[in-house]
Amino acid sequence: MPPKLLTHLLLALVAVSGAAAARRHPAPANFTASGNPVYIWPLPKNFTSGTQTLAVDPDLALDPQGAGAGAAAVAEAFERYRHLIFSPWAHAARPASAGYDVARLTVVVASADETLELGVDESYTIYIAAAGGANSIVGGATIEANTIYGAIRGLETFSQLCVFNYDTKNVEVRYAPWYIQDEPRFAFRGLMLDTSRHYLPVDVIKQVIDSMSFSKLNVLHWHIIDEQSFPLEIPSYPNLWKGSYSKSERYTVEDARYIVSYAKKRGIHVMAEIDVPGHVKQWLDERNMTTKDAYKYFVLKAQEIAIDLNWIPVNWEETFNSFGGSLNPRTVVHNWLGPGVCPKVVAKGLRCIMSNQGVWYLDHLDVPWEEVYTAEPLAGINDSAQQKLVLGGEVCMWGETADTSDVQQTIWPRAAAAAERMWSQLEAISAQDLETTVLARLHYFRCLLNHRGIAAAPVTNFYARRPPIGPGSCFVQ
Amino acid sequence: MPPKLLTHLLLALVAVSGAAAARRHPAPANFTASGNPVYIWPLPKNFTSGTQTLAVDPDLALDPQGAGAGAAAVAEAFERYRHLIFSPWAHAARPASAGYDVARLTVVVASADETLELGVDESYTIYIAAAGGANSIVGGATIEANTIYGAIRGLETFSQLCVFNYDTKNVEVRYAPWYIQDEPRFAFRGLMLDTSRHYLPVDVIKQVIDSMSFSKLNVLHWHIIDEQSFPLEIPSYPNLWKGSYSKSERYTVEDARYIVSYAKKRGIHVMAEIDVPGHVKQWLDERNMTTKDAYKYFVLKAQEIAIDLNWIPVNWEETFNSFGGSLNPRTVVHNWLGPGVCPKVVAKGLRCIMSNQGVWYLDHLDVPWEEVYTAEPLAGINDSAQQKLVLGGEVCMWGETADTSDVQQTIWPRAAAAAERMWSQLEAISAQDLETTVLARLHYFRCLLNHRGIAAAPVTNFYARRPPIGPGSCFVQ
Numbered sequence: 001m002p003p004k005l006l007t008h009l010l011l012a013l014v015a016v017s018g019a020a021a022a023r024r025h026p027a028p029a030n031f032t033a034s035g036n037p038v039y040i041w042p043l044p045k046n047f048t049s050g051t052q053t054l055a056v057d058p059d060l061a062l063d064p065q066g067a068g069a070g071a072a073a074v075a076e077a078f079e080r081y082r083h084l085i086f087s088p089w090a091h092a093a094r095p096a097s098a099g100y101d102v103a104r105l106t107v108v109v110a111s112a113d114e115t116l117e118l119g120v121d122e123s124y125t126i127y128i129a130a131a132g133g134a135n136s137i138v139g140g141a142t143i144e145a146n147t148i149y150g151a152i153r154g155l156e157t158f159s160q161l162c163v164f165n166y167d168t169k170n171v172e173v174r175y176a177p178w179y180i181q182d183e184p185r186f187a188f189r190g191l192m193l194d195t196s197r198h199y200l201p202v203d204v205i206k207q208v209i210d211s212m213s214f215s216k217l218n219v220l221h222w223h224i225i226d227e228q229s230f231p232l233e234i235p236s237y238p239n240l241w242k243g244s245y246s247k248s249e250r251y252t253v254e255d256a257r258y259i260v261s262y263a264k265k266r267g268i269h270v271m272a273e274i275d276v277p278g279h280v281k282q283w284l285d286e287r288n289m290t291t292k293d294a295y296k297y298f299v300l301k302a303q304e305i306a307i308d309l310n311w312i313p314v315n316w317e318e319t320f321n322s323f324g325g326s327l328n329p330r331t332v333v334h335n336w337l338g339p340g341v342c343p344k345v346v347a348k349g350l351r352c353i354m355s356n357q358g359v360w361y362l363d364h365l366d367v368p369w370e371e372v373y374t375a376e377p378l379a380g381i382n383d384s385a386q387q388k389l390v391l392g393g394e395v396c397m398w399g400e401t402a403d404t405s406d407v408q409q410t411i412w413p414r415a416a417a418a419a420e421r422m423w424s425q426l427e428a429i430s431a432q433d434l435e436t437t438v439l440a441r442l443h444y445f446r447c448l449l450n451h452r453g454i455a456a457a458p459v460t461n462f463y464a465r466r467p468p469i470g471p472g473s474c475f476v477q
Numbered sequence: 478m479p480p481k482l483l484t485h486l487l488l489a490l491v492a493v494s495g496a497a498a499a500r501r502h503p504a505p506a507n508f509t510a511s512g513n514p515v516y517i518w519p520l521p522k523n524f525t526s527g528t529q530t531l532a533v534d535p536d537l538a539l540d541p542q543g544a545g546a547g548a549a550a551v552a553e554a555f556e557r558y559r560h561l562i563f564s565p566w567a568h569a570a571r572p573a574s575a576g577y578d579v580a581r582l583t584v585v586v587a588s589a590d591e592t593l594e595l596g597v598d599e600s601y602t603i604y605i606a607a608a609g610g611a612n613s614i615v616g617g618a619t620i621e622a623n624t625i626y627g628a629i630r631g632l633e634t635f636s637q638l639c640v641f642n643y644d645t646k647n648v649e650v651r652y653a654p655w656y657i658q659d660e661p662r663f664a665f666r667g668l669m670l671d672t673s674r675h676y677l678p679v680d681v682i683k684q685v686i687d688s689m690s691f692s693k694l695n696v697l698h699w700h701i702i703d704e705q706s707f708p709l710e711i712p713s714y715p716n717l718w719k720g721s722y723s724k725s726e727r728y729t730v731e732d733a734r735y736i737v738s739y740a741k742k743r744g745i746h747v748m749a750e751i752d753v754p755g756h757v758k759q760w761l762d763e764r765n766m767t768t769k770d771a772y773k774y775f776v777l778k779a780q781e782i783a784i785d786l787n788w789i790p791v792n793w794e795e796t797f798n799s800f801g802g803s804l805n806p807r808t809v810v811h812n813w814l815g816p817g818v819c820p821k822v823v824a825k826g827l828r829c830i831m832s833n834q835g836v837w838y839l840d841h842l843d844v845p846w847e848e849v850y851t852a853e854p855l856a857g858i859n860d861s862a863q864q865k866l867v868l869g870g871e872v873c874m875w876g877e878t879a880d881t882s883d884v885q886q887t888i889w890p891r892a893a894a895a896a897e898r899m900w901s902q903l904e905a906i907s908a909q910d911l912e913t914t915v916l917a918r919l920h921y922f923r924c925l926l927n928h929r930g931i932a933a934a935p936v937t938n939f940y941a942r943r944p945p946i947g948p949g950s951c952f953v954q
Contacts, residue, residue, distance in 0.1 A: 451680070
């Protein structure tokens with residue numbers, strides 16, 4: 001990096017400690033140097049901004065650098081984001097320009113390892129400046145990351161900085177030069193999708209995955225089946241998917257593989273959940289077991305199999321509540337019943353994921369965005385070693401009343417509130433006056449989702465997924 | 478056409494007259510020869526079907542024939558539909574097949590004239606049969622049309638006949654051989670979209686246009702501006718779009734042109750409506766005119782300008798109600814206030830479009846699909862010359878409570894009910910027992926929209942755009 005960057009890095013550190021000190025006032029970390037809200041969602045860890053406006057070349061070129069940047073996944077991600085940034089304006093009259101400030105995006109990826117697993121390095125650095133500007137030696141835009149997944153997160157941030165100017169008809173980066181250093185607070189930032197209560201077509205799941213990547217969520221917990229329907233093809237048990245709602249509300253095994261691969265290209269891990277039918281009556285009698293015994297036996301056996309496969313067993317919290325002492329120490333306990341569970345889990349040395357239904361069940365329509373936003377996975381955990389056992393959290397989209405017609409509307413924008421909670425630094429998102437420090441940014445992100453074709457609902461309706469109450473701008477509804 | 482086709486044509490005519498005779502019973506025209514509902518929406522004019530299942534080659538090739546089929550619009554439409562038919566299954570394991578029954582789609586377009594205007598010929602014929610089958614001499618699939626717009630309608634119908642079989646993992650045409658001869662009952666089949674009460678991003682308008690083409694609607698009445706916001710760039714009056722909600726809730730003049738061109742490729746005409754601010758006070762005083770005089774003067778002057786440009790003036794019905802006798806005879810009166818207006822309009826020799834708000838205003842959420850479906854533009858008009866003056870109708874999506882989050886959900890599936898009313902033959906859609914004759918087909922079309930990524934709401938909810946009331950199959954909700 002050019003030496004001048006040191007100044008920016010220092011400024012960034014000052015900005016963050018400033019935010020920490022001013023926690024009870026509007027957080028400076030949410031604003032640019034010139035006092036405007038930072039319209040990046042979720043908020044990056046450290047950043048500095050300026051006052052320049054840079055024009056971005058519609059023919060923006062990728063310049064891949066480092067051992068990992070030659071990966072097909074990087075080129076594909078670059079094309080996706082180039083499309084998101086420019087294609088809505090491709091038909092606009094191209095201004096007769098004296099040249100663009102940003103004509104090339106350098107993407108540096110240090111590692112060629114494309115493994116996507118829990119805790120994968122998602123950190124990245126972005127630097128955007130005019131060539132020959134007072135604040136830099138080299139111009140253009142650079143994303144640096146250790147892994148392709150960090151680069152993908154950086155591309156999302158870069159895309160959010162690129163804004164179409166209806167007067168000049170240029171795509172511009174405002175408040176440049178930008179220096180951003182970013183990484184998530186939690187390794188597990190999930191969304192659960194339920195395709196048993198209502199079947200969701202593959203194209204709809206793909207759109208949900210796209211939208212997850214826009215807010216940097218990284219785990220799709222796919223609750224594929226439940227007692228209502230069994231839509232998944234299991235080649236070794238070809239009768240199972242006869243339990244689908246109809247012959248066309250089904251996923252082939254190739255669909256499932258395709259979804260996993262589609263998600264991986266967006267840095268999203270698919271955690272598949274397949275419930276198992278329970279018919280163990282005769283077997284129980286022979287062993288003199290109760291159903292409760294059988295449940296415990298089954299869970300522990302399944303854990304054993306998972307661990308043999310080098311998988312991580314994730315259990316809904318009932319197993320912890322019933323026989324926590326018997327769980328394998330590698331178990332991750334998935335909270336849902338209420339608050340205060342993760343503190344007990346981590347006190348026992350087990351890992352925890354927070355999905356407290358009172359705040360992070362998206363089918364609870366009476367939870368306003370502020371309550372989603374302020375739900376803190378580390379609440380009640382003060383010991384820093386125990387804090388490290390909280391992997392993150394997950395918002396859950398149970399499908400009883402969510403089908404293709406309304407699933408995106410129910411997920412967004414509230415899932416975005418949780419996404420910032422899980423990605424961004426605690427100090428920067430802890431201001432008490434959310435109306436002043438967060439709301440304008442969340443409105444902006446909801447409008448960005450709409451602009452990208454995602455049917456995110458108005459932010460401030462008292463009940464989620466309600467229609468707008470009257471005419472008005474997207475930015476205030 | 479091969480001689481054997483005569484038999485099919487004859488059968489088709491028999492089927493239709495059978496339907497006419499059985500109008501008070503479940504209409505046979507809605508069912509295949511083997512008694513299954515015909516899952517084509519809207520229902521074609523004449524058709525015959527069989528009992529064979531044909532496998533369609535994923536590498537289906539286009540064979541363009543005739544003076545018009547070489548048009549780029551035909552090749553583009555073929556690619557769009559090939560994508561819709563095959564891309565969701567592109568990753569499925571390709572069965573080791575002994576060959577496909579349909580490997581080529583011949584598209585014959587007689588005319589090279591690509592003009593899209595009111596009354597353009599949208600008729601088409603489809604023939605699909607196995608090669609060497611008992612019922613045909615040649616095999617494969619053929620669409621014949623006089624214009625590219627007829628060919629585009631035929632491609633939509635063809636795409637609806639192509640269904641993925643989850644057991645064989647082939648795309649198949651069931652109940653072949655098919656012979657379909659089709660054309661619309663009305664020339665004007667519109668949807669009004671309001672981008673003033675809520676701005677809709679260009680990508681959302683494109684998706685609405687796509688969805689219109691799925692139900693063969695052919696006019697997008699774009700109510701671009703109103704008193705709430707003025708989002709459109711008018712280059713000669715650059716201050717006007719400063720009346721947009723925000724600097725980014727705007728359409729450039731290139732956006733508008735692009736939308737017109739995007740729609741045209743799908744056989745959809747854009748009828749743009751731009752309301753004009755009224756500041757005529759001093760001018761009125763000088764001429765000793767009342768505001769009512771001025772309204773009349775303005776309307777008649779605007780008509781004169783439109784007719785000089787060889788445009789057709791379309792007026793909301795207030796002009797007819799206030800000074801119907803003064804309207805230019807080329808005027809089309811657009812009904813909205815209530816029923817019974819078109820009979821009065823056509824009795825005066827003027828043309829009419831039906832949008833009776835009690836049934837075809839989509840923002841009226843308490844109108845169930847049956848009432849939308851049974852609203853007949855020719856109601857109360859018995860004279861056949863007067864019937865010809867009814868151009869068709871339009872469903873209106875006023876935007877007070879419809880934005881990106883819920884606009885598709887509010888439009889669909891009810892707009893589809895109106896679309897079939899306007900396209901299909903009166904005899905075939907007039908059965909009184911809609912539950913038996915139509916509902917299964919409408920459910921199916923709603924699920925097709927969902928499958929194509931359109932957020933169409935459940936069909937049978939009492940209020941429109943409500944979420945599903947509980948778990949269940951798309952085909953029954």
